[in-house]
Amino acid sequence: MLQQKSAVILVAPRDNEIELAKAKGFKTILFRKSIDFEKAFSVDIPIEVDLNNELLVVEKSIELAKQYDIQAVFTMNEYRIPLCARISEAIGLxxxxxxxxxxxxxNKKLTRKILYDSKVDQVKFCLVKSSDESLEVLKHFAFPVIVKPSNESGSRFVKKCNSESEVVQAINEIKNKGTNSIGQPIDPEILIEEYLEGPEFSVESVTINGETTIIAVTEKKVTPPPYSIEIGHTVPYTLSTEDYQRVYQLISKSLEVLGVQNAVTHIEVKKTSSGWHIVEVNARPGGDHIPKLVRIVTGYDLAELALHIALGGTLKDAPKHPVQAPSAAIRFLVADQPGTVLINDTIFAKGHCNLVDAKLNVQPGEIVPQTTSNYNRLGYIIAQGSSDTHASEISEEILKFLELRII
Structure with a gap:
């Protein structure tokens, strides 16, 4: 039995973190900048606080730890992972x-630097603070290159650049933004990286006491340059025995040198002519509904697993659900140009025998901007496969039925 006051602190949850904590019998303490009435009544203790004022959040957490038996601090929110860790350390978890x-x-610059210096993955990169600096360092790169901010997420301001002028423009766009999506100052050091040519995948894994286990490999579909927008994921992708071993060694060593001992992780990788390389490492389950795909195919709910690990659980005693299908896929709807949306939206109401979930964020006839990041896609469909038809094939059939056009 849990103590009466055993609780979990939830920091700006994005998905079903509240429900997961309540299902385990914990009191729920919610930290968020603003909380509406519905959300306030869904938790035991709602606390409105500026999450970018981390010292204040930590002070409040220490006070709460005197009143409640805090068992974990949890979020699926990429931006708030460090804050959760800061709170956990402050209250002794x-x-x-x-x-x-x-x-x-x-922070992507820290990831890249640590992987390079440790010789785990020596992708060529440099850090610049201005477009003028970039003109000097570009002498040591071959085009194309990737320009990205160090502390953003969701492919925002990530650009593939084919010339000095494109690099200058990309850097100036980042610097002019000033803050990232949650109002934190943009890291003044901007990444320029060599472009990794090859298919992209993500590895969904769990690390417990420093030992890493791969749960699933996800095949990714990404838009062509200049933007890097994820438009589809498929689970599982079956690697050859040789590739599996190389990927496992790469991600396990990467997590080791980055200091990850206990976490569910989502690691993006590419297979290039020079081998496998890290794109980025995320110390939380993947976004873009990847956890739904993984649960359908493996029975593991990655968010539930992440909370289980945060509470000190092991993989042996982790919750697992029935496997629903041998494959699952999500496809995102995007606007390839600004214009008016034309779409056959009947499937969103009527459904499809293999359609698991679907959402349309716009209305037919609505005027939309071009999709330039993962944050302004138009919607998605999720399909599961059967014994004789793969989910990727079914999802592409559904996309054809939708007849999406931007005019």
Whole structure:
């Protein structure tokens, strides 16, 4: 039996974190900048606080820890992973992710530097603070290159650049933004990386006491340059025995040098002519409904598993659900140009025998901007496969039925 006051702190949850904590019998303490009435009544203790004022959040957490038996601090929100780790360390929890590991994964420049210096993955990169600086360092790169901010997410401001002028424009766009999506100052050091040519995948894994297990490999579909927008994921992707071993060695060593001891992780990788390389490391389950795909195919709910690990659980005693299908896929709807949306939206109401979930964020006839990041896609469909038809084939059939056009 849980103590009466045993609780979990939830920091700006994005998905079903509240429900997961309540299902385990914990009191729920919610930290968020603003909380509406519905959300306030869904938790035991709603606390409105500026999450970017981390010292204040930590102070409130220490006070709460005197009143409640805090068992975990949890979020699926990429931006708030370091804050959760900071709170955990401040109140003496030692079962989850360390603050330094959280920072190493959240900040892309730290990830790249640590992987390079440790010789785990020596992707060529440099850091610049201005477009003028870039003109000098570009002498040591071959085009194309990737320009990205160090502390954004969701492919925002990530650009493939084919010339000096494109690099200058990309850097100036980042600097002019000033803050990232949650109002934190943009890291002044901007990444320029060599472009990794090859198919992209993500590895959904769990690390417990430093030992990493791969749960699933996800095949990714990404838009062509200049933007890097994820338009589809398929689970599972079956690697050859040789590739599996190489990927496992790469991600397990990467997590080790980054300091990840206990976490569910989502690691994006590419297979290039020079081998496998890390694109980025995320110390939380993947977004884009990847956890839904993984649960359909493996029975593991990655968010539920992440909370289980944060509470000190092991993979042996982790919750697991029935496998629903041998494959699952999500396809996102995007606008390839600004214009008016034309779409056959009847399937969103009537459904399809293999359609698991679907959402349309716009209305037929609505005028939309071009999709330039993962944050302004038009919707999605999720399909599951059968014994004789793969989910990727079914999802492409559904996309054809939708007849999406932007005019």
């Amino acid at each position: 030692q079962k989850g992710l360390s603050l330094q590991a959280a920072l190493n994964c959240r």
